[in-house]
Amino acid sequence: MLWQTSRHTIDLARTRVMGIVNVTPDSFYDGGRHASVGAARAHCERLVGEGADMLDIGGESTRPGARAPGVQREIDRVLPVIEHACTLGVPVSIDSSRPEVMRAALAAGADIVNDVRALRAPGALKAVAAHGSCGVCLMHMLGDDPSTMQCAPVYADVVTEVCAFLQERLAQAERAGVAKSRIVLDPGIGFGKTPEHNWALMQRLEMLCAIGQPVLIGWSRKSTLGALTGRDADGRLSASLAAALAAAQRGARIVRVHDVAPTVDALAVWRRCGFNA
Numbered sequence: 636m637l638w639q640t641s642r643h644t645i646d647l648a649r650t651r652v653m654g655i656v657n658v659t660p661d662s663f664y665d666g667g668r669h670a671s672v673g674a675a676r677a678h679c680e681r682l683v684g685e686g687a688d689m690l691d692i693g694g695e696s697t698r699p700g701a702r703a704p705g706v707q708r709e710i711d712r713v714l715p716v717i718e719h720a721c722t723l724g725v726p727v728s729i730d731s732s733r734p735e736v737m738r739a740a741l742a743a744g745a746d747i748v749n750d751v752r753a754l755r756a757p758g759a760l761k762a763v764a765a766h767g768s769c770g771v772c773l774m775h776m777l778g779d780d781p782s783t784m785q786c787a788p789v790y791a792d793v794v795t796e797v798c799a800f801l802q803e804r805l806a807q808a809e810r811a812g813v814a815k816s817r818i819v820l821d822p823g824i825g826f827g828k829t830p831e832h833n834w835a836l837m838q839r840l841e842m843l844c845a846i847g848q849p850v851l852i853g854w855s856r857k858s859t860l861g862a863l864t865g866r867d868a869d870g871r872l873s874a875s876l877a878a879a880l881a882a883a884q885r886g887a888r889i890v891r892v893h894d895v896a897p898t899v900d901a902l903a904v905w906r907r908c909g910f911n912a
Contacts, residue, residue: 798843
């Protein structure tokens with residue numbers, strides 16, 4: 636299984652690790668740690684050195700209740716970091732829902748658009764289709780506003796509904812001219828979902844994989860892990876590693892994580908034991 640992106644064709648025969656680079660003051664776990672350009676560039680280098688297969692750079696926090704920055708502010712945050720990351724030899728993703736940010740990032744060399752709104756914002760699908768070769772990750776979120784997505788989310792069957800949403804967005808992207816080889820899908824753990832919804836998606840992840848597109852999943856440090864373990868975000872590394880391995884075992888081809896080195900090591904041992912070889 637291959638994922639075609641702007642500069643790289645990514646071999647997904649084994650599960651790949653996407654390192655998170657939040658250039659924000661208010662992300663739920665690492666907000667402010669890499670908010671300056673210098674700190675974010677150094678973090679990119681660190682994650683690549685730890686074995687990240689790709690980098691995901693974002694300038695807007697999507698935690699519940701977060702305020703969105705202005706478009707130009709978001710561009711100013713991410714562009715110098717993307718330009719540097721593109722010199723490090725790995726695929727680079729822009730984590731944004733705004734077409735203006737997508738276009739600026741792609742023009743600066745980004746390989747992938749990772750959109751929590753699955754290209755639903757006006758002009759977003761057109762921006763990705765017009766590029767012609769960038770990869771894209773379509774993620775499920777209940778509604779279209781991260782600030783309110785956790786206000787009593789309700790589903791009749793979360794797995795069926797998430798799969799149907801992603802199939803519809805996949806079809807829309809194809810109709811716009813985005814080849815399937817450019818698209819991966821993400822069920823959106825924690826985006827408009829209770830812990831019970833998130834566990835159901837994990838337990839039945841094979842249904843999403845059965846759509847036929849590579850699946851990306853992000854459990855890293857999330858509150859559902861805290862609800863289970865009783866630990867705050869700083870204490871959720873072990874739980875995050877267990878979730879990454881469980882997702883890989885159930886078919887995820889990319890895991891999006893804050894903690895690259897431990898995840899790379901855990902996956903190496905897991906593969907050596909005969910899984911996902």
